[in-house]
Amino acid sequence: MGSARGSKPRLRELVETGDIAELRELEDSVSPELVGLGRYLGLSAKRAVEIGRALGVRTAAEFRAAATEGRLRTVPGVGPKTEQKLLDALARPEPPKRPRTLLLHRARALLDAIAADLGGEIAGDVRRWKDAPETFAVVCRGEHAGAIIDRFERHPQIVAVVEREGRRAIGVTVEGIPVELVVATPQTFGTELMRATGSAAYVDAFEPLPSVADEPSVYRQLGLPYCPPELRERPFSDAPPELLELPDLRGDLHCHTTWSDGRAGVYDMGLAARELGYDYLAVCDHTLNVRVVPGLGPDDVRRQGEEIDATNARLAPFRLLKGIECDILPDGTLDLPDDVLRELDWVMASVHAGQRQPRAEMTRRVLEAIRNPHVSALSHPTGRLINHRPPNALDLERVIEVARETGTALEVNGLPDRLDLRDEHVRLAVEAGIPIVTSTDAHSVRGLGNMPLAVATARRGWATAADVVNTRPLEAILALR
Ligand SMILES: [Zn+2]
Ligand SMILES: [Zn+2]
Incomplete structure (x- = not known):
């Protein structure tokens, strides 16, 4: 301007x-x-x-x-x-050392588009749903690589092919993201897909891989149970657990509406969640302490509750849950009085301001909050923003210990720049028997579509359906209060 x-x-x-x-x-x-x-x-x-x-x-x-x-x-x-x-x-024969990253949802969209165009499959960190992917690959099958690489070169997302050699090429997107294309012969597609999927540490442990047409055959010939891409970080040869899947979910326990900083109203969010096949959606708008966006005080919470009741009458048997994303104040108290929290169906607690507190203070603050019996779950526990802000100084192992005593769940937030808890933290929580909540923190109808990111992050943390609160039916969620 x-x-x-x-x-x-x-x-x-x-x-x-x-x-x-x-x-x-x-x-x-x-x-x-x-x-x-x-x-x-x-x-x-x-x-x-x-x-x-x-x-x-x-x-x-x-x-x-x-x-x-x-x-x-x-x-x-x-x-x-x-x-x-x-x-x-x-x-340089290899992509640059300095990693170029895209947030996972954009990386998926990019590779999905290229793979669809070329009739290939996505690979690299993106196929493993790694939170800040650094390797972007597509694997195709074809006897003759030339025509496929030509087509790759003409793909609208690829602005230049910087390497081209035999069955392999590296194209660069307008954002400078190097995308590797591998054209495997039909007989070796499975092998090349597994190699290009990585991680390097995982694949190297099983080399030399047999040359076969599909990935399950690679595992069969190695005498290993099939391993989903999300678990291919470090090598292991036991049977993996039956991981959480998207259809296991019965609802989403974190979203915003126009009452705070969401873009859709209560009814529209409920309707959209019902159309996704969910049985319930928790409306968790912000409280006043969040300041940068509108927040709800006690009166607003009660008025919103009336709107939710009226909306539920229209959407039944689908159910909007009366929830809140309640700020945890610097001293560990909550931004709404207990008598207001008590009336709600679902209470998320989160740290938004004052994230630079030293570790001891931050940990005390969060522990104090999860000891409040009205808190159902701790939202985006570490507060990190991918590529923007490091995680808060927080003793997460201590938080997990106390969450086990209090029965508080920990969230896997599916916002593409959060994915918090992250994979390895999910695994700590799952091993400790702490319930996990996979949610979208949607601020729009479209935002409800980010659930696959939360599910994949939970899967990378070895979560099964039994570990996840929102695989439970509505009655079980209400009975938690
Ligand atoms: Zn939040
Ligand atoms: Zn939120």
């Missing part, structure tokens, strides 16, 4: 011509392919475009050719050191 003076003529131009010359110019000079390649090489978008402009190139191939001809050193600001760095990066 420019100043009023600057933007008016442009606005008029847009109205009169349906176009803004300046925008067109910018579009012409910014090649998404160069930006993607630049990110892959560790350059900012601006710098990649500057260098491209100075070289008079617009495509990744032209950039590469200019670099090999030694023309990079003619670009202002590119000294011999930078030139060497870029040449090394261009020559």
